[in-house]
Amino acid sequence: MAEIIDGKIVAAEVVEGVKKSAAALAAHGVKPGLAVVIVGEDPASQVYVANKSRTAKECGFLSVQHTLAADTSEADVVALVEALNVDPSIHGILVQLPLPGHIDAGKIIQTIAPDKDVDGFHFINVGKLATGEVDTALVPCTPFGSMLLIERKHGKDLSGLSAVVVGRSNIVGKPMAHLLLAANATVTIAHSRTRDLPALCRTADILVAAVGRPEMVKGDWVKPGATVIDVGINRIPAPEKGEGKSRLVGDVEFASAEKNAGAITPVPGGVGPMTIAMLMANTLVSAHRHAGLEYKGL
Numbered sequence: 511m512a513e514i515i516d517g518k519i520v521a522a523e524v525v526e527g528v529k530k531s532a533a534a535l536a537a538h539g540v541k542p543g544l545a546v547v548i549v550g551e552d553p554a555s556q557v558y559v560a561n562k563s564r565t566a567k568e569c570g571f572l573s574v575q576h577t578l579a580a581d582t583s584e585a586d587v588v589a590l591v592e593a594l595n596v597d598p599s600i601h602g603i604l605v606q607l608p609l610p611g612h613i614d615a616g617k618i619i620q621t622i623a624p625d626k627d628v629d630g631f632h633f634i635n636v637g638k639l640a641t642g643e644v645d646t647a648l649v650p651c652t653p654f655g656s657m658l659l660i661e662r663k664h665g666k667d668l669s670g671l672s673a674v675v676v677g678r679s680n681i682v683g684k685p686m687a688h689l690l691l692a693a694n695a696t697v698t699i700a701h702s703r704t705r706d707l708p709a710l711c712r713t714a715d716i717l718v719a720a721v722g723r724p725e726m727v728k729g730d731w732v733k734p735g736a737t738v739i740d741v742g743i744n745r746i747p748a749p750e751k752g753e754g755k756s757r758l759v760g761d762v763e764f765a766s767a768e769k770n771a772g773a774i775t776p777v778p779g780g781v782g783p784m785t786i787a788m789l790m791a792n793t794l795v796s797a798h799r800h801a802g803l804e805y806k807g808l
């Protein structure tokens with residue numbers, strides 16, 4: 511049976527480190543500031559945003575939340591982001607996704623000042639990551655957190671290891687592949703058009719599932735001893751828990767995969783908590799950079 515990688519424990523360690531470093535920054539008169547923008551009332555987004563704001567406060571940050579009505583115009587969201595871009599008390603700006611359909615998420619993301627883009631979605635940060643400038647980029651939180659879990663298992667140098675990333679999203683799949691590549695892994699990105707996906711997955715020493723399809727990756731797709739990072743968070747009906755009840759599952763069929771894997775992240779409690787922890791780390795990094803200070807963390 512696989513070792514279960516507990517993301518809650520690692521995330522708590524990251525947050526603890528951020529707290530200490532934020533306290534040290536206070537001696538320089540710097541208080542990291544995180545602004546979180548949410549448009550509309552998507553219940554899951556509301557929970558994530560509340561967790562982000564709460565964790566930021568726990569870290570000793572200035573935590574500002576802007577809650578906008580679902581019918582807010584794109585121009586008004588742009589204007590808010592532009593105001594935050596020039597607000598010296600704010601070092602990190604995050605616009606919660608998804609946005610309502612009438613707002614072009616790409617336009618909003620490209621409006622965020624790259625040096626405050628703690629989600630790491632701006633073209634500048636994407637380009638830095640893709641060209642190996644990881645040290646000056648802001649790295650997307652979910653892949654960054656996944657990478658930290660992989661590092662805990664395999665160290666920082668993945669030379670000789672083969673990694674398969676299932677999913678090619680801009681938010682997870684592509685940045686994940688770049689981080690693995692930067693760590694010297696031999697990386698393949700797989701997706702819905704990949705031929706014989708099970709066979710490809712079976713070649714992976716590190717298998718990252720980020721497709722958003724409940725329990726798609728089966729246990730017999732996992733090479734014996736592989737490290738499996740499940741990025742999926744899917745809510746599915748759970749009639750066994752009662753009428754109308756649901757439960758969370760990942761993109762990996764956990765019960766069968768844990769029999770083959772050497773180590774595996776659970777859902778919930780794996781990658782999810784790392785996303786919020788790494789957001790804190792990114793905000794801290796940004797606050798250091800804005801103050802002209804070096805951050806030697808993580």
Ligand SMILES: Nc1nc2c(c(=O)[nH]1)N[C@@H](CN(C=O)c1ccc(C(=O)N[C@@H](CCC(=O)O)C(=O)O)cc1)CN2
Nearest residue numbers: 558605606607608629651778779780781782783785786
């Ligand atoms: N602007 C952004 N929007 C979104 C991001 C993002 O990184 N930036 N990621 C996701 C949502 N997300 C954070 O925003 C997020 C999702 C899940 C978790 C998490 O801790 N999940 C728990 C389970 C939670 C539950 O019970 O529902 C877990 O996996 O243990 C944290 C953050 C989309 N939008």
Ligand SMILES: [Mg+2]
Nearest residue numbers: 610611613615
């Ligand atoms: Mg849209």
